[in-house]
Amino acid sequence: MRFANAETMKKIDEFCIQELKIPSIVLMENAAFKVAKNVDDNVKNILIVCGTGNNGGDGFAAARQLYKKDKNVTVALIGDAEKMSSDCKVNYEIINNMKLNIINISRREDISYFKDMLNKSEIIIDAIFGTGINRNIEGIFSEIISEINNSKKYILSIDVPSGLNSDNGLIMGNAIRANKTVSFEVYKTGFLKYETDAYTGDILVENIGIPEFVLDKFCDDNFILDENIIKKGIVRRNKYSHKGDYGKVIIFAGSVGYSGAAYISTEASVKTGSGLVTLCTNREIQNVLSEKLVEAMTVAYDEEEKINTLIESSSVVAVGPGMGNNEVTLDILKKVICTSKSPIVIDADGINVLKDNISLLSNKVAPVVITPHLGEMARLTNMSIEEIKGNRIEIAKDFARQFDVIVLLKGYNTVITDGKFTAVNSTGNSAMASGGMGDCLTGMIASFIGQNYHPFKAACMAAYIHGYCGETLSKKMFSVTASDIIKEIPYSIKTFIN
Structure with missing residues (x-):
């Protein structure tokens, strides 16, 4: 459509x-x-x-x-x-x-x-x-x-x-x-x-x-995401493939009091089908997250040598969920933008520290996807939320063109644009109005990019399937949490393949 x-x-x-x-x-x-x-x-x-x-x-x-x-x-x-x-x-x-x-x-x-x-x-x-x-x-x-x-x-x-x-x-x-x-x-x-x-x-x-x-x-150039686009877009897995074929995802997430954001984004990436997922997080919460994340690895923010190696070998790097709006987050974002040769997904506190350091985007050597909600977009553009609500598509397109990034502007009818092509998501509902949904989406986008989908296509696929999971669950549930979505992801993806 x-x-x-x-x-x-x-x-x-x-x-x-x-x-x-x-x-x-x-x-x-x-x-x-x-x-x-x-x-x-x-x-x-x-x-x-x-x-x-x-x-x-x-x-x-x-x-x-x-x-x-x-x-x-x-x-x-x-x-x-x-x-x-x-x-x-x-x-x-x-x-x-x-x-x-x-x-x-x-x-x-x-x-x-x-x-x-x-x-x-x-x-x-x-x-x-x-x-x-x-x-x-x-x-x-x-x-x-x-x-x-x-x-x-x-x-x-x-x-x-x-x-x-x-x-x-x-x-x-x-x-x-x-x-x-x-x-x-x-x-x-x-x-x-x-x-x-x-x-x-x-x-x-x-x-x-x-x-x-x-x-x-x-x-x-302008289209609404529907089921047929997703069915045609999903690549069936080769029977001879192995974990190395499905990406090395690195996620920088979490701080004291915000371990949930780190867990959700990482687990969402695992459940979306990533080959290997590593969470880079605050040392004080690393042990707790290591116990919960059975299929993912963890390293601490201060393990600089390990982190440099991970960034160099990664298929995709995600930055931001639950990290806090602070110097540590800014330093990590600078490092990732300036050194990563793989696509980057910036969300949450990654966006918050980007607000006063927007020139960092000119230093990127790889594609960047940013995933702001209305409030974060307002801060990035110095516009009011009402202004953005009134003209979401053009504002997102202008920002994408100006900074040569892919923008996924979250909300009802999520907008995904690279400045030329624009997709509007048609899935999701208010049953999903709960904390952690954005963290979940970030992990899904990173996972699809790691599986070698083009970053724009990965953002579209993730947005649609994320919302589809919520709609499916809301038929039997009054409210749907990010944890519920995570459990549903592999089943919903399978329905599109079938």
């Missing part, structure tokens, strides 16, 4: 119309057919509310499709009929010639009649504004939207709920609160903003006849 902004959708339409010579009205007809298909057969009385642009044209064409199914269809045109787009006008004239019931709402005095139509309908189809809206909705349009929302009727929006900015998910003054949105060809970027589901309802993306190669051409 790809996602795209309004400008990209415009380019796709223009290419299909100008280069492939697909008439735009054909695409409109296909869209109308898919909208009509998504109306319950048992519904009889339908009100379709149309604007004067192409979204309105979709609505007029859908009215004809539904009329053919013997539905009682009323169409409300909002605005000046003289301002219709050409395709919108064609479909308007067709239903007008068919003598469908069309009312024109252009003045405040017309709203009482519109309310009467609302009361008589079972379902409302919103076709007022499409993807291109970039100004606040005011006047009669805002009043109509409020009346639709206040009616408490089932609402189906065409492509995008009217008033929702399809690029950033912002509400442009007022917006339809749909029960369902039938969108076309690709997921809209604005749908990925936090809390937009209150406006989109259930989202269904329908194909309207745009060839696959066109979508590849214009929006193959």
Whole structure:
């Protein structure tokens, strides 16, 4: 599943119309057919509310499709009929010639009649504004939207709920609160903003006849992770392989009072399938962790010679979980960034000490993956959490490009980007809202990198499987801990291989 902004959708339409010579009205007809298909057969009385642009044209064409199914269809045109787009006008004239019931709402005095139509309908189809809206909705349009929302009727929006900015998910003054949105060809970027589901309802993306190669051409850089991507991505193990084939993972984690973070990240790496895992940790907690980590080795932070050898021979190095925001963590991070020739995963306190030492990233000789949550990203960028929430994808992409790193910005719909390619994770839920989840994810990313997956792909795989484990467990558990996830990891991976 790809996602795209309004400008990209415009380019796709223009290419299909100008280069492939697909008439735009054909695409409109296909869209109308898919909208009509998504109306319950048992519904009889339908009100379709149309604007004067192409979204309105979709609505007029859908009215004809539904009329053919013997539905009682009323169409409300909002605005000046003289301002219709050409395709919108064609479909308007067709239903007008068919003598469908069309009312024109252009003045405040017309709203009482519109309310009467609302009361008589079972379902409302919103076709007022499409993807291109970039100004606040005011006047009669805002009043109509409020009346639709206040009616408490089932609402189906065409492509995008009217008033929702399809690029950033912002509400442009007022917006339809749909029960369902039938969108076309690709997921809209604005749908990925936090809390937009209150406006989109259930989202269904329908194909309207745009060839696959066109979508590849214009929006193959942005995609939503799904099960098929993971199934295709997982490499089956060769029967002759041995532990040396699955990576030497080095994890710097833990301090007094934070042994759990060290244990979780290390054990997650073991359970994800690493060949050899070594935890580098605080000497005061080393013995405790050595007893718990049966399949992993441990060394202390102050064993410099051993650590230098480990870094040199590693397949991947992870730094940060539970280390503390202190000079020891900073010194270790400097050493790793400046000397490791293998990919590096930076999380938690590794990110915290990076905040005032961001120039360290210019010294790297290997790929770097950073895994901030919203608060850590706010500190790295000197932005507020609310600013980042409002534009997570672009902020993550800008940071990735500026510092030549892979960013995994954690949270609902986790964003993974290298600045060019961007993936959004579709798994996970609030049952996983507990401490240690980020530590677990760090260990999983490091493990996949150690198994020779490209760091970007490893981050995507880890994020999806991490969330998938949580979803699977939450079917039987009210809350899911990182320890629960760790136990589930090998079983979930096996389901994708099977």
